[in-house]
Amino acid sequence: MKLGARVLKTGIAIVLALYLAELLALPSPIFAGIAAAFVVQPTIYRSFVSILEHIQANIIGAGIAIIFVLLFGNHVVVIGFAAVIAITIILKLKIETTIGLALVTLIAIMEVQHDDFVIFALLRFATIMLGVLSSFAVNLIFLPPKYETKLFYKISTTTDDMIKWIRLSTRHATEHQLLKKDIEKFKERLIKIDQVYLMYKEERGYFKRNSVSKTRKLVVYRQMISAVRRSFEILKRLHRFENELHQVPEALQMLVQEQLDCLMSYHEQLLLRFVRKIKSTNEDDQINHTCLDHKEVTDIFMKEVNKTRDEEENNGYHLLHVLSAMLEYEEHLVHLDTLIASLQSYHEEDNHVSLPERDFE
Template sequence: MKLGARMLKTGLAVAISLYIATLAGLPTPIFAGIAAVFAVQPSIYRSFQSIVEQIQANIIGAATAILIVLTLGNDPFVIGFTTIVVIGMCIKLNMNQSTMMLAVVAVIAIMESTEMEFITFALMRFSSLTLGILAAFVVNLFFLPPKYETKLFQKIDRTTSDILQWLRVTTRHLSDEPALKGEIERIQDEIRYIDQTYIFYAEERTYLKKNQYSKARKLIVFRQLIACTKKSFDVLQAFNRLGEKIENIPKNFQDALVQELDKVIHSHEKLILSSMGRIRKDHKETLRLISEPDLLRLVETLIHVYQEKEEERLIFLPLASQLMEYHHELKHLRRLLKSYQQYHQDEKFNVTPEYKK
């Protein structure tokens, strides 16, 4: 198990909230720690977004609990009824699940039986929960701020490399079917993680005008990098669906297919390296394909090969379509990278190793 930044921040927020609650003499400081767990967010932007909602949920839970205790008491069934009411109010206000759970924690914490004067007890529990929320916010703000640009690029690079390796193996009929099936499921999860990380990166705010322009262009490039990764994965899935049928293609066409796909894969790898700044700027081939794939000719040949067998020809048309789309996405990425490097010659994508979530 890898220790991620969010794990560290959660542990730190819990420790700080418990320590301060104990120093302040609040009863049952454990509720401050519980609130801190719910309040830790994956990004600074979301932390700013959520703190008002979390405090609002805490107020709703506390106020409702106090009102119910003063009117109906704190019987277990009354607590259950209050929980339902508070959840309904949170849903009405479009609060997310973790925020709703924080409101429920406030209800349970305040409606607990106590020998203290009830209002004093309720205010202390409310203060403990608020302290936990604030501690999590401070930790989100100042400790281990996430660098989603780094996370995003590294994940795109690794996932793309895995896909391209499997493409090379699959087109040469060397892949193990069960292993490839498991890898396809894993890569699907990786792509979902990439999409989520891209959202987090897009939400990060920049305050200098110069950085805003650079960030806007980086977002466009990242979006296209992801599109190319997804399209390469579509090609891999297309080969996987064909299975042994691919071996029925004439030998000369199989060789041509492997050669053209290798050109596309090489182009994709070189574009990734170029975006990382690992290819010399004075290299004439920095953003040009060394050997332009002739996928149009390949598709036409495929169609001609199966003109007499309509059913078999149609089986391979999705693969031909995926190859053409893949090549088109790579050409678009090449144009975007060339534009980015033209306007931001001294800036590279941040690929420095970073903690994982």
């Protein structure tokens, strides 16, 4: 288990909420700490949305609590019915993620009934809102997330690991069951990449210039994810048709191996070029100049398919699955190349990515 930024921010928010509640001499400061624990979010944007939703939900919870206590008292049945009403309203407003804290507010207010109940209720409400605001302040000030660095690191490491497996697969050096397990792990890693991409996408630029640059970067990162998914598709097909590919002519096996080696080298260099680890290339010096073009590869594959058309074995037809994956992979890499070149041409000063020194899993 790793101690992440969100865990630290939660602890800091609770401490801040409790300290401020005690400093302001609010009754039951523990409720400020509870509220702070509910509201911490992984991104600043989500924190902003969350605080607006929690303010609405807490007003609903506090309002219903005050009305029900004044009209019906604070019997346990009344509290339960008030909770049902509060949940119904919150669900109607589509802010269901705030139900937990809204119910805490409602129950905290309805637990006592005395002459100064309204003042007591307002103080409880203020205590809980102090916790909400403390979490928001911590999200803004402490440990700002670097989702761009995290995103690129995950894409880069996943791509590297996938390329290693593809190289081993084309040389028939993989262990079938071990690769099968790693394919499942790759699926999980791709899901995590999508999640980090969404978090990075949610972060807003504060200046128009930064916003335009980030929009272009989002397009590049989306294409990076698309390219790594194409490489994953190749790995799955090499694994699925491992035996069939092993039975095709050795010359064709070498063609698949060399073409994929070329494309994967192209992919690796694109990622390095994005972080300026290697110099940019011009149109006359393409990175993938050693790769065969679509027509050459397709013609060679189709000749093999035609040879096996009248044979009992249909190994040649399985090659079409690998061929289509290779062609898609190349198309996505070429498009990624174009996007990176465009980004570095128009936003030369704003496309630096800091590489982390540790794993972000």
